[in-house]
């Protein structure tokens with residue numbers, strides 16, 4: 001679990017003071033914001049605004065950077081730039097130049113599901129993360145992550161996002177399993193997905209994944225392939241698998257924790273991804289889950305309660321999840337870098353219609369691995 005390096009109350013007070021300070025500068029110029037937040041190197045040298053030009057989406061501000069100041073210094077003050085410029089702000093570093101890009105994001109309130117995985121033939125499990133402020137659809141491949149955390153306060157769009165990813169997977173021929181401990185949203189998808197609603201079912205489903213993971217490791221080894229991608233170049237008998245777990249904090253069984261832990265570390269090569277969703281990122285559960293958290297390289301963070309929750313989803317020092325506007329479907333996507341997105345909106349009913357229309361029924365049946373295969377442990 002990332003360290004809790006920020007004390008929310010102190011930060012909150014500092015934020016208000018600096019925001020107040022920035023308001024005093026309104027009407028002067030962006031250079032004054034740099035001064036207000038003390039964005040400078042040890043010698044007191046500050047980035048200098050060299051150019052400013054309009055773009056299709058907003059304005060690009062080009063700064064020359066003094067030694068010792070880089071993109072991360074701007075990232076840290078993002079909140080203040082966004083509040084001063086009243087826009088979404090992204091940063092692009094080019095050598096000693098930094099471009100601060102503003103976006104007057106005209107996100108539609110509800111962006112309907114619209115995704116065609118056949119446009120991404122090079123990906124195993126493509127899914128639309130959402131629309132970015134420049135109006136493009138951001139698409140990622142689960143195989144590249146390969147695990148993802150989805151966090152957010154109740155009512156901000158987690159379930160809709162999980163449905164989007166699930167439908168995208170099924171449209172691509174990816175085989176899906178879902179642990180749905182709330183038992184409300186996913187039971188209707190039983191014709192297409194392996195479903196676990198109870199503790200006992202969850203334990204069985206997780207054990208099946210562990211066995212499948214070891215079976216696949218053996219198949220890859222026999223085929224002399226390093227990973228799933230290499231195997232898929234030669235054979236097409238192993239579909240990509242994705243396991244969704246909603247809601248993670250409802251899992252309290254030790255055997256299930258261990259299975260999730262093993263899969264988070266070992267399933268990378270064998271074409272199995274996990275998506276762990278929670279509305280309580282700050283729950284105690286992560287205390288015993290430090291290794292798992294560090295394996296979830298993709299994170300989708302809807303608005304969260306506080307800066308601590310944001311840091312658990314997005315990483316140490318990253319408080320953007322708590323600073324998001326109160327807009328449903330608005331999220332920070334993090335995979336190395338942050339990106340503000342508006343996720344597509346899909347109800348369970350609509351997801352069901354899409355699947356009825358476009359995906360034939362049939363859940364993935366796990367092979368009956370022999371005991372030898374199941375107990376074998378292979379270091380990757």
Ligand SMILES: Nc1ncnc2c1ncn2[C@@H]1O[C@H](COP(=O)(O)OP(=O)(O)OP(=O)(O)O)[C@@H](O)[C@H]1O
Pocket residue numbers: 109110111152153154155156157158159160161279328329330342343344345346
């Ligand atoms: N991507 C979206 N765009 C616009 N509105 C959305 C989006 N996703 C969800 N909403 C709105 O927010 C409501 C709650 O969405 P959802 O059930 O997905 O939230 P949640 O975070 O999963 O809540 P819970 O944790 O209680 O299940 C929806 O009924 C819908 O009105």
